[in-house]
Amino acid sequence: MIEIHWILYYLLLGSVVGFMAGLLGIGGGAIMVPVLTTMFLIQGIPVENVVHLALGTSMASIVTTSISSLRAHHAKQGVIxxxxxxxxxxxxxxTFLATFLASYLSSVYLAIFFAIFMAYVSIQMFLNKKPKPNRELAGTLGLSVAGSGIGTISALVAIGGGSLTVPYLIWQNVEIKKAIGTSAAIGLPIAIAGTLGYIINGWSLSVPENYTLGFVHLPAVLFISIASFITAPYGVKLVHILPVAMIKKIFSLLAIILSIKMLNSIL
Structure with a gap:
């Protein structure tokens, strides 16, 4: 039986992730992966599998948030x-094939890649840099190739793809609100494919007594998803009240700090 204090920690983590997702329009990987890595290490998960489990669990937890976000943007006709x-x-x-790559990489290399990518995203967010739209929307082949690249990176860092998809679509002359809505819709196949991939690749390492299915920790997914589903709408409501620009800067610093903490835990 999972201890009650871990349930409370997962609920708290999900609450923060959901609120930030609603407020800033971001996936929860930047927070979930480093925090879950630390929590799983404390619970005795072997260091060689801990980042894989954090990535898979984070990806599975994003499914619920993606569905909620997709529905909201679709209702406002914000999805292309x-x-x-x-x-x-x-x-x-x-996304799916990248989970096979991740399963062969050590936790150290995954943690280093995650930290470098989060540093890049955090700098972009802190400086509020946006690409200049200077070309027309690509055709089917171009969009498919771009999608495969976005999916690959998303699987390796357990994000819904927003930090990559939104800038890409803006660069393709897609209006910002529709870029965000379309990115939210794209986040669902990323989350589903990533979850399936991490389950399959970690199948031989499933531990029923630890409630793991492949590289997915089921109790963490359940309680994070419940909490994030509840708090996400509050983040959306506060978009026009709270100083979002300042919160983005604080979040970007928090993401870097958590990434460094994860690296330190692994190394």
Whole structure:
């Protein structure tokens, strides 16, 4: 039986992730992966598997958030479904196949890659840099290739793809609100493909007594998902009240600190 204090920690983590997802329009990987890595290490998960488990668990937890976000943006006609359709095949293949790559990499290399990528995202967020739209929307092949690249990186750092998809679509002359809505829709196939991939690749390491299915920790997914589903709408409501620009800067610093903490724990 899972101890009650771990349930409370997962609920707290999910609450923060959901709120930030609603407020800033980001996936929870930047927070979940380093925090879950630390929590799993404390619970005795072997260091060679701990980052894989954190990535898979984070990816599975993003499914619920993605569905909620997708529905909200669709209701406001903020999703370009033709782009979603053209990018989805590449997204699914890139995400799914990247989980096989991740399973062969050590936790140290995954942690280093995660930290470097989060540093890049954090700097972009802190400086609030946006690409200049200077080209037309790519065709089916271009969008599919871009999708495979976005899916690959998303699987290796357990993000919904927003930090990559939104800038890419803006660069393709897609209006910012539709870029965010379309990115939210693309986050669902990323999360599903990534979850399946991490379950399959970690199947031989499943430990029923620890409630793990492949590289997915089921209690963590359950309680994080419940809490994030509840708190995400509050983040959305506070977008026009709280100083989002300042919160983005604070979040970017927090992401770097958590990434460094994860690296320190692994090394």
């Amino acid at each position: 479904w033709d782009v979603v359709k053209k990018m989805s095949l590449g997204i699914i293949l890139g």
